[in-house]
Amino acid sequence: MKTMIALSLLSFSSASFATNIDLSSWSADTYNLTGGQTAGNWTLSNSNQTVTQTINADPSVYLNNLNQTNYSMDGSWKVGTSSDDDFIGFVFGYQNDHQYYVMDWKQRNQSASTYGYADAGFRILKIDALSRSALTVADFWDADLNSTNSTVLASNAGTGWADNTTYRFHLDFFTNPGEISILVQNDAKTDTLWDVTINDLSYTSGQFGFYNFSQQQVQYSGFTQTGGEIVPPNAVPVPAAALLFAPALLGFISLRRKAKQAVA
Ligand SMILES: [Ca+2]
Ligand SMILES: [Ca+2]
Numbered sequence: 001m002k003t004m005i006a007l008s009l010l011s012f013s014s015a016s017f018a019t020n021i022d023l024s025s026w027s028a029d030t031y032n033l034t035g036g037q038t039a040g041n042w043t044l045s046n047s048n049q050t051v052t053q054t055i056n057a058d059p060s061v062y063l064n065n066l067n068q069t070n071y072s073m074d075g076s077w078k079v080g081t082s083s084d085d086d087f088i089g090f091v092f093g094y095q096n097d098h099q100y101y102v103m104d105w106k107q108r109n110q111s112a113s114t115y116g117y118a119d120a121g122f123r124i125l126k127i128d129a130l131s132r133s134a135l136t137v138a139d140f141w142d143a144d145l146n147s148t149n150s151t152v153l154a155s156n157a158g159t160g161w162a163d164n165t166t167y168r169f170h171l172d173f174f175t176n177p178g179e180i181s182i183l184v185q186n187d188a189k190t191d192t193l194w195d196v197t198i199n200d201l202s203y204t205s206g207q208f209g210f211y212n213f214s215q216q217q218v219q220y221s222g223f224t225q226t227g228g229e230i231v232p233p234n235a236v237p238v239p240a241a242a243l244l245f246a247p248a249l250l251g252f253i254s255l256r257r258k259a260k261q262a263v264a
Contacts, residue, residue, distance in 0.1 A: 021075075021223045023062075024048040026209070029097065030060040033137045037214065050221040053212050056084060059140045061091050062220070063209035068228045073171040073208055075223030076187065079215060082163040085110065086214035087118075087140070092173055092180070093203030095233070098129040101153075101203060102140075102211055103171075103182055107160035116142025120160035122184070122194045124153045126202055140213050154196050167193070174204055175227060205231045 023044060030039040040053045040060030053060060079088060089104035102125040111117045115137045129135050129149040139150035161167065166187040173180055181197040212218040 020049045021064075021225060022048045023051050023220075023223070026051070026062050026064050028060065028062050031058045031097075031132070031135065033058045033135065033140075040212070046221065049223075050219060051210065052080070052217065052219040053210070054216055056086075056214055056216045057212070058137075059087075059211070059213040061094075061209045061211050063091070063094060063207045066207060066228075067205055067231055067233045068208070069174050069205035069231055071173050071208075071228030072175055072226040073173070073223065074169065074226070075220060076166050076168050077210070077218065077220045078164065078166040079107075079161060079217055080164060080219050081217040083217070084215055085160070087212060088161060088215055088218050089211045090169065090171070091207075091209045091211045092171060093206035094209060095203055095206050097132045098127065098135060098149075099203065100127050100206060101125065101180070101200075102127060104140075104211065104213065105161055105184070107163075107215075112141060114138075116145040118142055119155070119157035121155065121157035122159075122196075123155045124180075124182070124196065124198055126151045126153050126200060128202065153198050153200055156194050156196070159193060171208075173208070205233075 028040060028042040032039075037058050038055055040057040041055045042060075042062050043052050043054060044050070045052065051062060053062070077088065085107035087104045087106050089102060091100050091102050094100035103122065104125065105122050106118050106120050109118070109120050118141050123143070125140075125143050127135070127139065127150055129139070135149055136146060138145040143150035143152050168185040168187060168189055170183040171181070178199050178201065179197050180200065182194065183192065184194045185192050210220045
């Protein structure tokens with residue numbers, strides 16, 4: 001009897017705390033830009049509250065499939081290896097695979113012969129390309145090289161992330177009118193590594209997701225959301241290529257009809 005009372009008090013009190021997001025309904029997508037790296041491998045654990053991307057992959061995202069505005073997102077993330085020194089971060093305002101915001105963070109400065117120069121430190125990029133196939137490695141590596149697809153909205157070069165170290169992430173996505181704010185802190189929240197607000201209105205709703213590029217063993221854990229309004233996705237024009245398939249599709253339907261008639 002005493003045990004039952006204790007359990008019911010426990011469940012009552014826990015209901016007042018924020019619940020961690022179940023990541024099992026999120027979905028992964030990896031670009032194929034360099035031609036030399038395999039797709040991201042996103043592995044769930046800890047009752048679907050932690051996901052780890054294990055591969056040194058091309059830009060890879062893990063999306064929540066919710067077109068939202070007016071929310072805050074909190075969580076922690078770390079790179080669980082000393083190998084490599086590349087990009088970790090988040091996407092938000094995600095409209096589709098060629099129009100969204102990225103916050104990324106590189107561990108070390110690096111010059112790549114065909115992709116340009118990447119600073120250690122933070123950036124917020126606006127990706128705005130005509131199509132997925134228009135995107136290049138440079139759009140994610142050195143955004144200044146190709147300003148038509150990728151624009152640096154804010155940056156803070158210098159401080160890279162440390163290996164095997166947990167960081168705290170906080171995003172306010174239009175909880176204040178016209179503003180997107182991001183705060184990155186150490187796990188104990190005693191040091192602020194970046195505190196930035198931008199006033200870009202290109203994507204005022206969209207999906208949220210995790211992001212990494214050419215970095216393995218990136219772990220995202222304990223994410224919670226506050227607020228949030230689901231809104232219909234913005235209208236996306238039908239790609240011209242889709243219209244090219246229409247005559248072939250009609251031909252296929254007519255063939256199927258004939259086949260059915262023959263059997264009858
Ligand atoms: Ca490293
Ligand atoms: Ca790498």
